Amino acid sequence: MSFLSIKNLHASVGGKEILKGIDLEVGKGEIHAIMGPNGSGKSTLSYVLSGREGYDVTEGEIIFKGQNVLDMEPHERAGAGIYLAFQYPVEIPGVSNLTFLKTAVNAVRKARGQDELDAINFLKFAREQGNILEMKDELLKRPVNVGFSGGEKKRNEIFQMAMLEPSLAILDETDSGLDIDALRIVSEGVNKLRSPERSMIVITHYQRLLDHIVPDFIHVLAGGKFVASGGKELALELEKEGYAKFGIDEDASAAA
Amino acid sequence: MTTNENTARIVESFEQAKNGLPGTWLANAREGAIHSFATAGFPTQRLESWKYTNLNRLARGAFDPLAEIATPDVDAWSGLFIDGCDRIVIVNGRVDPVHSSIGAPSDGVTVSALSEAIDETDPELEKQLAQIAPDEGAPLVALNTAFMRDGLVLRLAAGTVLERPVQVVHIVDSGDTALALHPRTLVVAGDNSEATVVETFAGAAGAGYWTNAVTEIRVGRNASIRHLKRQSESVGAYHTALTQVRLDRDARFSSVALTVGGMLSRNEMKVAFEGEGAECVLAGGSLLRGRQHADSTTEADHSVPHTRSDQVFRNVLDGNAHSVFQGGVIVRKEAQKTDSSQSNRNLLLSSGAQADTKPELRIFADDVKCAHGATVGDLDKASMFYLESRGIPPEQAKALLIQAFVGEILEDIADGVVRDHIETAITDWMAEAQ
Numbered sequence: 286m287s288f289l290s291i292k293n294l295h296a297s298v299g300g301k302e303i304l305k306g307i308d309l310e311v312g313k314g315e316i317h318a319i320m321g322p323n324g325s326g327k328s329t330l331s332y333v334l335s336g337r338e339g340y341d342v343t344e345g346e347i348i349f350k351g352q353n354v355l356d357m358e359p360h361e362r363a364g365a366g367i368y369l370a371f372q373y374p375v376e377i378p379g380v381s382n383l384t385f386l387k388t389a390v391n392a393v394r395k396a397r398g399q400d401e402l403d404a405i406n407f408l409k410f411a412r413e414q415g416n417i418l419e420m421k422d423e424l425l426k427r428p429v430n431v432g433f434s435g436g437e438k439k440r441n442e443i444f445q446m447a448m449l450e451p452s453l454a455i456l457d458e459t460d461s462g463l464d465i466d467a468l469r470i471v472s473e474g475v476n477k478l479r480s481p482e483r484s485m486i487v488i489t490h491y492q493r494l495l496d497h498i499v500p501d502f503i504h505v506l507a508g509g510k511f512v513a514s515g516g517k518e519l520a521l522e523l524e525k526e527g528y529a530k531f532g533i534d535e536d537a538s539a540a541a
Numbered sequence: 542m543t544t545n546e547n548t549a550r551i552v553e554s555f556e557q558a559k560n561g562l563p564g565t566w567l568a569n570a571r572e573g574a575i576h577s578f579a580t581a582g583f584p585t586q587r588l589e590s591w592k593y594t595n596l597n598r599l600a601r602g603a604f605d606p607l608a609e610i611a612t613p614d615v616d617a618w619s620g621l622f623i624d625g626c627d628r629i630v631i632v633n634g635r636v637d638p639v640h641s642s643i644g645a646p647s648d649g650v651t652v653s654a655l656s657e658a659i660d661e662t663d664p665e666l667e668k669q670l671a672q673i674a675p676d677e678g679a680p681l682v683a684l685n686t687a688f689m690r691d692g693l694v695l696r697l698a699a700g701t702v703l704e705r706p707v708q709v710v711h712i713v714d715s716g717d718t719a720l721a722l723h724p725r726t727l728v729v730a731g732d733n734s735e736a737t738v739v740e741t742f743a744g745a746a747g748a749g750y751w752t753n754a755v756t757e758i759r760v761g762r763n764a765s766i767r768h769l770k771r772q773s774e775s776v777g778a779y780h781t782a783l784t785q786v787r788l789d790r791d792a793r794f795s796s797v798a799l800t801v802g803g804m805l806s807r808n809e810m811k812v813a814f815e816g817e818g819a820e821c822v823l824a825g826g827s828l829l830r831g832r833q834h835a836d837s838t839t840e841a842d843h844s845v846p847h848t849r850s851d852q853v854f855r856n857v858l859d860g861n862a863h864s865v866f867q868g869g870v871i872v873r874k875e876a877q878k879t880d881s882s883q884s885n886r887n888l889l890l891s892s893g894a895q896a897d898t899k900p901e902l903r904i905f906a907d908d909v910k911c912a913h914g915a916t917v918g919d920l921d922k923a924s925m926f927y928l929e930s931r932g933i934p935p936e937q938a939k940a941l942l943i944q945a946f947v948g949e950i951l952e953d954i955a956d957g958v959v960r961d962h963i964e965t966a967i968t969d970w971m972a973e974a975q
Contacts, residue, residue, distance in 0.1 A: 335930050337926050337930075338926065358929070359926060359929040359930050360929045360930075360932050360933055360934045360935065362930075363929070363930055363932035364932050369930055371927070371930075375923050375924055377945065379945025380942070380944075380945045384941075385928070388933055389928075389931035389932050389933050392931075392932040392933050392934065393932035428945075449931060
């Protein structure tokens with residue numbers, strides 16, 4: 286049984302087809318990078334995997350650990366071990382990061398048949414994981430993402446990932462908008478979370494991230510389909526020759 | 542019964558009742574008040590300030606202001622009692638000495654039931670009661686003056702700081718008798734004094750009833766009063782209330798009023814700035830469902846320079862519920878350097894819910910700052926998805942967002958037990974949805 290298997294996936298947003306037949310096999314513990322120009326469907330793929338409303342699958346299937354993902358609600362997918370680090374994390378005024386995380390952690394623990402954490406053990410766990418990402422205590426007490434800098438928001442996404450212990454993490458352009466220091470902290474955090482039990486799909490526009498988080502496989506997405514797949518050397522080719530090598534006119538696809 | 546016939550019936554019942562009402566020194570004031578009510582009648586929607594709230598059914602209702610009901614099981618309501626505070630419990634309009642509890646007396650602090658306070662000769666009380674909130678132009682206040690029997694009197698001498706909160710709990714459980722209740726609270730805070738006052742209203746479904754409350758608060762120089770109100774009346778009840786506050790120089794007043802009960806309610810808050818440097822924060826909101834209607838009407842009346850008022854109101858509406866916010870600010874010609882703000886946000890959880898919001902700013906001075914804003918919207922989809930994507934089930938995600946939305950009005954409540962008292966009303970409301 287494969288870990289994650291995506292077959293002939295077609296998806297539309299507002300009646301417009303964005304994904305036009307995606308096939309992807311991700312083994313346990315593997316890291317796959319998906320690269321592509323703007324508008325190629327990268328974020329759509331991440332939302333389809335996590336079950337966002339308005340992203341309609343018209344054909345194909347997604348099987349994760351033997352379960353049909355498309356039959357599951359977003360919170361059930363999280364419980365099953367799927368985690369999406371958002372490209373644009375959402376601000377939620379009035380809900381403290383800690384309250385939010387405690388609710389989330391205990392919800393996924395419950396879904397996985399684990400005991401819920403009491404306040405003391407939760408706080409201990411949050412401190413440990415927070416240290417890895419150099420999260421200031423103050424950020425834990427503040428409302429979710431409110432008043433966070435761009436880097437703090439992305440760090441918070443990886444912190445939540447550490448807390449929710451997913452078996453499949455999707456990182457949607459986690460590197461965009463980060464300066465080099467923030468990129469280093471975030472990717473070190475991600476690397477610490479690498480494990481033979483945890484697979485990752487790293488979505489990025491830039492090759493730069495893949496210097497820090499080295500993938501096992503790279504796929505190039507354009508016009509809603511993979512146009513190339515290979516090992517990490519593919520990123521270097523892209524870096525040197527750009528997407529044009531794959532017959533992609535970046536400006537045209539961005540406008541599409 | 543028509544509205545006019547009912548008004549005549551109410552006047553008639555006053556004639557029967559007047560000799561049995563406490564405080565002989567109030568007799569003239571009561572006579573004047575019932576006359577003023579009889580002349581004006583119930584407010585109608587023709588009045589701009591009652592535009593969104595229709596009292597027709599209330600005005601025709603045969604509520605009994607006199608009936609004395611045997612004391613019900615008050616212990617069933619003890620969850621409403623805030624631990625460690627001085628407490629007056631009013632059951633079916635009359636003080637319940639068994640459940641009321643006043644701690645060790647502190648110098649300069651008087652906490653008493655209104656019925657007891659007005660039965661004594663007290664020239665100070667005569668100068669304050671029914672003087673802070675005048676009857677003129679306010680028929681429901683006049684009606685309360687005519688019939689008022691019980692409630693809370695809190696007086697603080699200059700310089701006294703009351704650490705523990707004072708709570709007045711109104712409980713209605715009157716079986717088949719539809720009662721009219723006219724409770725009155727009087728708070729007089731001397732210069733440099735401080736206190737927290739909590740008003741709690743609750744009742745059993747029974748025959749339905751009408752609470753018509755008046756709260757008068759005078760805050761002396763540099764004194765500070767924190768006021769909280771939890772309206773958890775039976776959903777079959779009517780609740781009309783006016784809180785009138787007068788602020789002397791450098792006085793501070795803050796209020797948080799939460800409405801979850803009542804079929805139809807009107808909570809009116811009026812603050813008169815009478816001394817420079819005074820400040821007030823009026824916060825409030827409602828959580829409503831079914832066919833509930835709740836009207837919050839405010840008036841911050843700035844008549845002297847250098848004063849500040851902030852108003853923060855949040856409503857959460859489900860079913861066919863209807864909320865009204867009429868936010869009044871008056872800045873008179875002399876009131877230069879007034880700083881006032883107003884924000885009303887409404888969260889609609891169903892397509893049948895309705896929110897009316899109307900800022901009403903009347904500004905006659907030219908060097909002032911007056912901000913206002915209002916929004917009406919539904920639950921934010923992006924926030925819902927974010928929470929759900931972290932494993933939180935939709936119902937729980939919704940509850941978190943509602944709590945966060947309405948929680949803004951609780952932010953400044955420093956006292957933990959008082960805050961819990963208000964928060965419980967919110968969590969109870971959400972639990973009822975499940």
